[in-house]
Amino acid sequence: MKVLVLNCGSSSLKYQLIEMQGETVLAKGLVEKIGEGISILKYELQTGKELAIEEKIADHSQAIEMVLEILQDKSHGVIKNMDEINVVGHRVVHGGEKFSGSVLINNEVCKALEENIKLAPLHNPANLIGIKVSQRLMPDTPDVGVFDTAFHQSMSEESFLYAVPYAWYQENGVRRYGFHGTSHKYVSEKAAELINRDYNQLRIISCHLGNGASIAAINQGQVIDTSMGFTPLEGVAMGTRSGDLDPGIIPYIMKERNLTIEDIDSILNKESGVLGISSISNDFRDLSEAAKSGNKRAELALEIFCRRVKKYIGSYAALMGGIDVIIFTAGIGENAINVREKILSNMDYFGIELSSEKNNLRGQEAEISAANSRVKVYVIPTNEELVIAREAKKIIKNKIRKVIEDVLNS
Ligand code: AMP
Numbered sequence: 001m002k003v004l005v006l007n008c009g010s011s012s013l014k015y016q017l018i019e020m021q022g023e024t025v026l027a028k029g030l031v032e033k034i035g036e037g038i039s040i041l042k043y044e045l046q047t048g049k050e051l052a053i054e055e056k057i058a059d060h061s062q063a064i065e066m067v068l069e070i071l072q073d074k075s076h077g078v079i080k081n082m083d084e085i086n087v088v089g090h091r092v093v094h095g096g097e098k099f100s101g102s103v104l105i106n107n108e109v110c111k112a113l114e115e116n117i118k119l120a121p122l123h124n125p126a127n128l129i130g131i132k133v134s135q136r137l138m139p140d141t142p143d144v145g146v147f148d149t150a151f152h153q154s155m156s157e158e159s160f161l162y163a164v165p166y167a168w169y170q171e172n173g174v175r176r177y178g179f180h181g182t183s184h185k186y187v188s189e190k191a192a193e194l195i196n197r198d199y200n201q202l203r204i205i206s207c208h209l210g211n212g213a214s215i216a217a218i219n220q221g222q223v224i225d226t227s228m229g230f231t232p233l234e235g236v237a238m239g240t241r242s243g244d245l246d247p248g249i250i251p252y253i254m255k256e257r258n259l260t261i262e263d264i265d266s267i268l269n270k271e272s273g274v275l276g277i278s279s280i281s282n283d284f285r286d287l288s289e290a291a292k293s294g295n296k297r298a299e300l301a302l303e304i305f306c307r308r309v310k311k312y313i314g315s316y317a318a319l320m321g322g323i324d325v326i327i328f329t330a331g332i333g334e335n336a337i338n339v340r341e342k343i344l345s346n347m348d349y350f351g352i353e354l355s356s357e358k359n360n361l362r363g364q365e366a367e368i369s370a371a372n373s374r375v376k377v378y379v380i381p382t383n384e385e386l387v388i389a390r391e392a393k394k395i396i397k398n399k400i401r402k403v404i405e406d407v408l409n410s
Contacts, residue, residue: 001019001020001021001086001087001393001396002017002018002019002020002026002079002084002085002086003017003018003020003085003086003087003088003089003388003389003392003393004016004017004071004085004087004088004089005017005018005088005089005090005091005385005388005389005392006064006088006089006090006091006130006134007090007091007130007384007385007388008060008090008091008126008127008129008130009123009126010122010123010125010126011032011033011034011035011036012030012031012032012033012034013030013031013034013060013063013064013067013130014028014029014030014385015028015029015030015031015067016028016385016389017071017078017079017085018385018386018389020389020390020393023386023389023390024046025046025385026045026046026078026079027043027044027045027046027070027071027078028043028044028385029041029042029043029044029067030042031057031063031066031067033057034057034058034059034060034062034063035057035058035059037056038054038055038056039054039055039056039057039063040052040053040054041053041054041055041057041063041066041067041070043070043076045076045078046078049076051070051076053066053070059129060126060129060130060133061129061133061136064130064133064134064137065133065137068082068137068138082137082138082141083140085138085141086141086396087141087142087143087144087392087393087395087396088134088138088141088142088143088144088392089143089144089146089388089389089391089392090105090127090130090131090134090143090144090145090146090388091127091146091148091182091384091388092113092124092127092131092145092146092147092148093120093123093124093127093147093148093149093179094116094119094120094123094124094147094148094149094177095116095145095147095148095149095150095153096112096115096116096119096149096173096177097153097173097175098112098116099112099145099147099149099150099153100150100153100154101150102144102145102146102147102150102391102392102394102395103144103145103395104142104143104144104395104396104399105131105135105142105143105144105145109145110128110131110132113127113128113131113145114128119173119177119230120231127145131143131145142396142399144388144391144392144395144396146182146387146388146391146392147181148179148180148181148182149177149178149179149181150181151178151181151182151184151185151216151223152176152177152178152179152181152184152216152223152226153223154222154223154224155176155178155223155224155225155226156224159176159224159225160175160176160177161175161176162174162175162176162229162230174230175230176226176228176229176230176234177228177229177230178214178216178223178226178228178229179212179214179226179228179232180208180212180214180216180228180330181223182384182387182388183206183208183329183330183382183384183387184206184208184214184216184218184223184226185387186380186382186383186384186386186387187206187208187327187329187378187380187382188204188206188216188218188325188327190365190380191204191206191325191327191376191378191380192204192325194365194367194378194380195325195376197324199221200220200221201220202218202220202221202324202325203217203218203219203220203320203321203322203323203324203325204217204218204219204323204324204325204326204327205217205218205312205313205316205317205323205325205326205327206218206327206329207309207313207326207327207328207329207333207343208329208330208333208382209236209309209328209329209330209331209332209333209336209339210239210330210331210332210333211238211239211240211282211331212228212232212238212239212241213227213235213236213237213238213239213243213309213330213332214226214227214228214232214235214236215227215235215236215309215312215313215316217316217319217320219319219320224319224320225316225319227243227312233268233269235308235312236305236308236309236312237272237273237274237277237301237304237305237308238273238274238282239273239274239275239282239283240269240270240271240272240273240274240275240276240282241268241269241272241273242268242272242273242276243273243308244308245268250264273305274287274301274302274304274305275301277297277300277301277304278290278295278297278298278300278301279297280295280297280298280301284302284331284332284335284336284339286298287301287302288302288336288338302338302339302342303342305339306339306342306343309343310343310344310347313326313343313344313347313350314350317350322351323350323351323352323375324375324376325375325376325377325378326344326352326375326376326377326378327377327378327379327380328340328368328377328378328379328380329379329380329381329382330382333379334362334363334379334381334382335362335363337359337360337361337362340354340359340368340379341354341356341359344377350375351373351374351375352369352373352374352375352377353369353370353372353373354368354369354370354373354377355368355369355370355371355373358370361379363381364379364381365378365379365380365381366378366379
């Protein structure tokens with residue numbers, strides 16, 4: 001079975017074509033700057049051979065058409081025709097409360113996704129466009145939606161409710177949803193596999209630290225809390241997002257600096273976090289370099305980021321009555337040696353001891369805790385595309401099974 005995974009962002013499209021037998025990535029790539037003048041389509045084959053095409057790509061429809069064309073190209077393609085694609089798996093950011101698992105897309109699902117646009121105005125519209133274009137270009141191929149929020153739907157009311165009027169939840173959908181669910185699911189299941197323990201017996205803290213960052217507490221296979229909330233703005237400080245903040249600051253600073261709702265939303269999402277503190281960069285490579293050369297604000301930004309992550313680890317340990325495994329993943333989690341070290345410093349009273357020798361690695365799956373550490377610490381590169389492909393395969397297999405059962409029972 002071949003699954004095409006599509007991840008549509010506001011001006012980008014990430015794609016992978018995966019052969020599920022052996023879970024081999026046949027081709028993958030990225031289209032950047034869609035609708036922004038000259039766009040770039042990057043294409044990489046299993047052999048490592050890479051291509052980059054620069055041209056004007058007006059919208060997601062054209063981008064997906066180009067991806068399908070290159071996948072079938074006589075010289076560089078990996079399939080003869082589109083019929084070889086058995087299912088398309090779409091990343092969808094917000095599934096709201098309606099979707100606690102992946103779904104086969106139909107008109108009803110599309111309608112529900114449209115209703116969720118107000119919950120994720122930056123992400124869901126692009127995801128929906130991807131689905132509509134895929135349905136138009138490959139009308140006979142099923143589409144499956146895999147939601148970033150779904151893995152977190154196991155949270156209980158005391159975890160997902162905010163202490164605001166209950167009507168905000170009932171009438172306006174205000175609650176913690178959580179994001180990066182596919183990533184937390186992938187790395188936490190992988191960790192259980194690596195330590196050869198039953199997933200449903202473990203207390204896991206998964207730290208997805210990328211430009212967007214979130215922490216999840218997974219107790220006996222279920223998410224019991226996560227740091228991102230109603231939107232991806234809550235939680236730890238991030239590249240450009242503020243993370244947790246006293247809500248009282250918002251009306252105060254809006255008055256003081258004469259800001260509109262749009263201004264404050266944009267500042268908290270795009271000009272805050274480690275970029276806001278350092279005024280240098282949202283990239284941890286730049287910050288680490290600057291801190292090394294004595295820039296105090298870069299050092300402060302790194303300290304604040306690490307401190308926030310440490311606080312979440314401590315609070316989740318309290319909620320789960322201890323920790324068995326901590327996982328670092330995504331751009332910073334997989335690569336920033338100094339950040340991992342800082343976050344887990346002086347936590348031996350929790351049974352957490354890092355091995356500085358083992359921690360000296362980037363982008364590889366490995367245990368980095370010391371031999372005597374009671375809590376196992378792992379770096380696990382995330383693979384959201386593979387989770388989406390596995391989910392798409394599962395949904396299609398279940399659908400086929402159901403059709404056969406119905407025929408046999410009729
Ligand atoms: P992501 O959102 O998961 O793609 O992560 C992107 C972020 O990872 C970048 O903004 C950097 O801050 C960080 N990152 C990537 N590579 C490195 C590296 N080698 N060292 C430190 N941070 C890195």
